[in-house]
Amino acid sequence: MNVITRGIRNAFRNGVRTFSIIIILGLSLGLALAMVVARQAVQDKISSVKSSIGNTITISPAGAQGFQGGGEPLTTDQLTKIAATANVIKVTETLNDRLTTDNTSLVSAIEPGTLGNRRGRDSGVGFVPPDAADRGGNGTNQRQITRTFTPPVIVTGTNDLSDQSVYGGNKVTFTSGQPLDTSKDEDKAIVGTALATKNNLSVGSTFTAYGKSVTVTGIYDTGNTFSNAGLIMSLPALQRLSAQPGSITSALVTVNSIDNVDSATSAIKTELGDKADVVSNQDTAKQAIAPLENVKTISLYSLVGAVIAGAVIILLTMVMIVRERRREIGVMKAIGASNLTIMFQFISEAITLTALGLIVGLVIGASAANPIAKILVNNSSGSNTAQTVSGPQFAGRGGQRGLRAFGNNSLASAKNIKAKVGLNILSYGIGTALIIAIIGSALPAFLISKIRPAEVMRAE
C-alpha cells in the first residue's frame, strides 16, 4: 500500500460522512457543470446571432424611403471619407433610378396586376390625372376612370457587383455573358433573366436608355422575380446617363469585425451628421442577445459560487478530518513520515471524495443543464421582450417591418437554446474537481505541517 491508496482507503473510514459529503459535493459540482454547459450553449447562441447579423452598416440619405421618400442623395465625396474610416474595409455604393417608357425602349418584366394598379390609383408612373370634365365643380370624381399603371424598369448603378445587396440580397448566377467592370464608365449593362426574356435580350443585344444605346454584357438570375426584372450598370455610367453626377442613393459599409460595427457606426454618424440615416443591425442584435448576456453573467456567478461552495465543503471536511486525526498524524511523523507524505495522503483523500462527488455531479449536471439553461433564458428574456421588438428604424422599403420581424425572429431564435452535453463536460468536471480538491486541501495541508509529534506525546 502506498500513500495514494492509503488516502483513497481513508476516504471510506466513515461511511455515513463520506456518503453525505459525496452527495453535497455532487450537488455543488453538478450545479457548476450545469452552469458551464448553459454558459457554453448561451455563448454559442450569441455567436450564432452575431454572425447571422453580419458586420455591415447601411447608409441612406436622410428622409429616403425607397422611391417614396425624399431627401438629398449622398455624394461620392462623403463616401470617400467613409471608406477612410477606421475598421471600414469596403463601401458598396449604389445609385437607383427608374427607366420608364419616356426614357427607355425596355418593357418592364413586372406585370402590374392588382397590387400595381392599386398603387396607380392616385399617382405613379402611368398615372394620368383626370381632366376638368371628369371632375365636378368641387373637384371630386363624377364618373369611373380607368387608369393604367406601367411598372418602371429599375436600374442600379454600383461600384461592386460582388455584393449581394446589389441583387436585393439574393445569390446571383450568370446564365450567359459575364459581369461588368464597374470601374469603367461604359454604356454597358447586365440584365436580369426576366427582363431579358421580356425584351428578347441576349448577350450583345442593345437597348435604349436615357437616349443612348446600351449593350448587354451578361444575363443574371437571382431566383427572385423582382430582382430578375432589373438591370445593373457601372456606377459612373449610370451617374452620367441619369444626369446625377456624384450622387449615391445608398451605401453598404462592411466593417472588419462584428465587434467594431458599433464604433464604425458612430464614426460614420459623426461624419455624416443629419444628412444620412446610418443603421446597423447591431443595436437590434444587442437587444436580442441582451437576455443571453444576462444568462451568461448569472451562469458565471453561479458557476463561481458552486465551485467556491464545493471548495468550502471539502475544505471544512478536510480540516475536520485533520483535527480528528491529529494524534494519528503525530504518530506517522514519529515513525518517519515526512510532512509531504502525510499531505499527499490527505490530498489523495480529498481528491477521492471530490472524484466521487464529480461522478454524482456529472449525472446531475448532464440532466440539469438543459432545463436550467431554458429556465434562465426564459426568465431573463421575459423582461426584455418589449425592448427587443422595438429597435431602431431602418430606412428604405420595408425596413421597419423587416426590423420588427428581425427582432422577433432573433428573440425566438435566441430563446431556442439547446445545451449540448458532450465529452467536454468531463474535462470541465475534472478541472473543476481538481481545483476544488486543491483549494480544499491547502489549509489542511498547512495544518498538517504545523502538527508536532511531540504534542502527541504530551497528549498521551
Add this chain to the structure above:
Amino acid sequence: MLQVTNLKKVFKSGDTNVTAVNDISFSVPDGQFASVIGKSGSGKSTLLSLLGALDKPTSGQIMVGKQDITKLHDHALITYRGTKIGFVFQNYNLVPNLTALENVMLPLEFAKVPKKKRQARAKELLDQVGLQDDKQQRKPGRLSGGEQQRVAIARALANKPQLILADEPTGNLDSQTGKMIFDLLHSLARTERTTIVAVTHDLSIAGKTDVTFKLRDGKLISK
C-alpha cells in the same frame, strides 16, 4: 550507546518559563533496558520526546551512537526518527483502518523499503511478537489490547532501530498481559541488541530493567 549530557528543556507558559527537563545527564549502553520513573509532570514524557527527536532541547546533547541528534536538521530528523528510533505508546496508536500487517509495514514504507521486502519483514516481526497469521490481517479494532501492543512493538522494531522509546507500554494492559509485553521488550533488547528506554509508573516493572532513572521536577534524582 545512548549518551545524554546536560539536557535541558524550557517551555514558555504564558509569561513564565517552565523547565520540564533540567540539566539531565545519563547514558545507556547498547542492548540495555532502561526505565524512567517519576510522578506525573516530572518530565518523563518530555525526556522521551527529546530522545526521540520529536522535540528540540533548549540545551544539551543527545548522542545516539556517534550522532548528536540535537544538531540534525529537519530532513535528517525525519530519517532519524524513521530508521534509528522505534516508538511504543501507551494507547498503541495504531492506524485504525490498516490491518496489523499494514501497520507494521508503515515505517518500512516511509523508509522506502520495497513492497515485497516490507511485507516479509512485517510478517516476520508479527510472528516474532507472537501474533498469529489470522490476526495479522485484522484491523486494530478487532484485536485485544495486548495484541495491539504486540503490533505496536513489531512496528517499532520494523526498521531495526538502535533505540526503542516506550511511553507507559503496559499502562493500558492488565498485569498479566503487561508482564508478557515487558518480557517481550526485554527479550528483544537482548536478541536484537536494541537499547530500550521505557517510561513507567509500575515500580515492579521498573525493578526488572537493567537501569532505572528517577525524575522529580525535571531533575534526575537517582539512577
